[in-house]
Amino acid sequence: MIRPKERLSAKVADALRSEIAQGRVKPGDRLPSESRLTEIHGVSRTVVREAIATLSFEGLVEARKGAGVFAQEARGGPFVNLDAGRVSSIIELLELRIAVEVESAAFAALRRSPMQEERIAIAHHAVIDCLAAGKPTRDLDFDFHLAIAQATNNPRFAEFLSLIRLGIIPRGKLQTGQDDVRPRDYNVHLQGEHDAICRAIFASDESAAREAMRTHLKGSLARYRALLHETNHTGS
Missing domain, CATH: 1.10.10.10 (Winged helix-like DNA-binding domain superfamily/Winged helix DNA-binding domain)
Structure with a gap:
């Protein structure tokens, strides 16, 4: 291999x-x-x-x-062995994020304030602008997910995302020519999937928000699994 x-x-x-x-x-x-x-x-x-x-x-x-x-003294604790340059680490975190962020979207649909809804919309449009400019979206992508976590009005959701931020914003050049570890087709799906999440949250549709976030993260998981397979069977 x-x-x-x-x-x-x-x-x-x-x-x-x-x-x-x-x-x-x-x-x-x-x-x-x-x-x-x-x-x-x-x-x-x-x-x-x-x-x-x-x-x-x-x-x-x-x-x-x-x-x-x-x-500093070495410490134990969660995520200390996370390597954000390995696709396998990103996959591990995506599986965990599915368990957390699916419910995060549902809570946001039910609990968001008008200001929090505005923040989600602003973050969403910032990603769209970044896509149109052909720039890496990793930081703005995190901002979008963080805005949703904050809209749950349960601070633990945002704390969780901040804790694993290094893995959510992977850095390196495993596949693309940019300073980003993402499958080549990642951004092709990003806008549509984010659109569906926003529509469900803004409509206060708990079930649809849950399903839209699940679809988004499971789609990302499938694309990273394909990237892992491709990386391990091809060389440069």
């Missing part, structure tokens, strides 16, 4: 993670500066920042404004 090439940011994160795990960088130690890390690993600042963001998400480092990035 031919595996995709590792992303540069994953390699840098692995190297820093190893330094911490083996005690060469101890809790409380300051990591080399961003510019120094680019020299050590021969990568761009963007790659270094992405690697640091991954380690920060895992709780292995802490960025202190004006002071630098410092190693």
Whole structure:
């Protein structure tokens, strides 16, 4: 089986993670500066920042404004082994998101305020504008789902999405030529599926909102499964 090439940011994160795990960088130690890390690993600042963001998400480092990035005691907890550059990790999270966000949409249909409805609409149209401009949609896609979670008026839904944000906004170049880990046909379905979710929520149709979100996330799951199969059976 031919595996995709590792992303540069994953390699840098692995190297820093190893330094911490083996005690060469101890809790409380300051990591080399961003510019120094680019020299050590021969990568761009963007790659270094992405690697640091991954380690920060895992709780292995802490960025202190004006002071630098410092190693922390390794912690246990949910999602610490999440690798947002692996399609398999995205699939794992999508299965979990189906269990949570289907009900999130239903609650939003019943509980949203006029202001929250407006936020969902604004987020939806921002995605459409991004699609029309041919730009990556990952950040605005997250904003759309977060707006729905907030419209449940149960803060735990939004907290959950924020906790797994790194996996919802995958970074890397597994398949497309952009800084995005998405199947090639992902955006073809995005607008129509989001449209259906909005229509159901705005109509206060709990059942339709639930079904529209399920259709959207299960469609994404199927497309990522196809991408995983393609990635593991082709090479570059």
